[in-house]
Amino acid sequence: MSIITIVGSGVMGSAMCWPARDNGHEVRLVGTHLDREIIDAAKKTGEHIKLKRRLPDGVLCYQIEELETALSGADLVIGGVSSFGARWFEENVLPKIADGTPVLSVTKGLEAQEDGTLLPFPVAMAKRMPAGRNVVLNAIGGPCLCYELCDHHHTTIAFCGPDMELLKKLRDMLETEFYHVCLSTDIAGVECAVAMKNGFALGVALAIGQKEAAGVENLNPESALFGEATRETLRLIRLMGGEEESICYFAGDLYVTVYAGRSRRLGELLGRGLDIDEARERLNGVTLESAAVDVTVAAALRRMAEDGRANPDDFPLLQHIDELLSQHAKLNIPWEKMARNA
């Protein structure tokens, strides 16, 4: 039995309590400053108010002020924050993690460097880590609706990180009869897939919003965008030096994300012809990782294009999504350009 400390008690981070407790580990769930109510309620009643489920028996809950206590003696730290909390996690949690303790993160996103180079969060953070620090950063990719993880539906995801032997240890700690774990040292490929499935779920949903607005039933347009999203993500994986096979994590994850989730909702509204400001208003300020990653990656591609490291024409769908998000462009799916650049 090990001690697993989860930092960030939103729905995805907290859902990791289930496979962790199913394996009999001591599980410590730490809320961030944004999770205060979640932890208060959990301490009082054992209920997770966002997951609307009773946490597994034995999960210990902590407020952020108790972080050091929760981290002491931990064998594994699970990073449970969203991409918007990545920097906060790096600055406020990472330094407090003892050398030799691995981190496994559910955070999805890509970080653009000054020169436009795109790095997965674990790689970008590792580069900034003080010399001599020994905290290996790993991440989770692949399709996983958190509620289904809690309810023991079969779920297959990937743990990625730099050290296969460590990845095997992490799998041994967390896999269950229902939580199936693939392993990959292709951090760039897996994390690119993870980040872009949010970004492109928005893109595929443009066609869904369009048919809803037109009051017609069809599937050819959204399946064409699904294929284009796969093509552009495969190109981005190559650009990031990842392995092409990691596109498999993208395809399954895009499928479920197009069905469910907020990323789809914004795309639907833009597909119905709403301006980005109207769409954001409808979603009343819900933070959207999908929009953030699209804008980040599109800008990075423009920067890389300046010295010929990327060709934005290889990404016509992503470019148009960025125009919708950043420039109030009118919806105009680039059908011909996508086919010509296939």
Place this chain on the structure above:
Amino acid sequence: MSIITIVGSGVMGSAMCWPARDNGHEVRLVGTHLDREIIDAAKKTGEHIKLKRRLPDGVLCYQIEELETALSGADLVIGGVSSFGARWFEENVLPKIADGTPVLSVTKGLEAQEDGTLLPFPVAMAKRMPAGRNVVLNAIGGPCLCYELCDHHHTTIAFCGPDMELLKKLRDMLETEFYHVCLSTDIAGVECAVAMKNGFALGVALAIGQKEAAGVENLNPESALFGEATRETLRLIRLMGGEEESICYFAGDLYVTVYAGRSRRLGELLGRGLDIDEARERLNGVTLESAAVDVTVAAALRRMAEDGRANPDDFPLLQHIDELLSQHAKLNIPWEKMARNA
């Protein structure tokens, strides 16, 4: 304006009348011996009884006995038969096509050679063509529900063939404001994707049938199978010497095929726990290309494994589908094996 003769007046072949007529070509639609009623009705009323739509004005309809007449002077022949009609097309239509006339086929499937080698139909047929014959065989891949093609919904597919200059001519003949054509000389990759999206739509639907039988709502299991289907198809594309980027045609096509179509239906029934015989009975003898391609490819992989050209362990989902189809196996999705072999 050119003359385009479509041989095979099932739903997909006949749907090609729309982009062909939208481009102003003379379109001749020839029914096979199985299509007699369709052609009779079309000649009388102009209606296509299977598509339940009025054929575009000017489409000329022919019974199979009038094949020579319909082929005379044709600039392009579109092969509209299903994979079960491929051999018939090769033996009865191909020999009657004049040298210099290209063929563009909607037929989906792979052909296993004696030694287990898998070839796309156009390649297998070209190999058997008499020396000196000059009939270039091309094919269409990618997501396209035929009804939507008739109704002018945006559709993006790929024409594949050995000669890029010819492919460009074919695109010029058929692309429209709604019918968007990608071009690829990767016949192996595109045709493998096209064939396996049918085969694996059955596989993904196993999880759909399972949740229906259990009366639960979930998406993680089917999205995991969607990812595994993508992985196994990518491996098969490599095995066939295709290009990895052609997996993009698979992903978009699997998405729409899982939503709609008969391939999904058989998988659902097997997912509900029915034996293959019970399932076939429920579908009362509807011919299923998906089951045929799964059995063909699984057998070919076993044959290739004999001399080390393939490793069946790289295809755990396909293997289990084959067990369900060929050996009356009980449903037992190989979750752990899939994750271990990722």
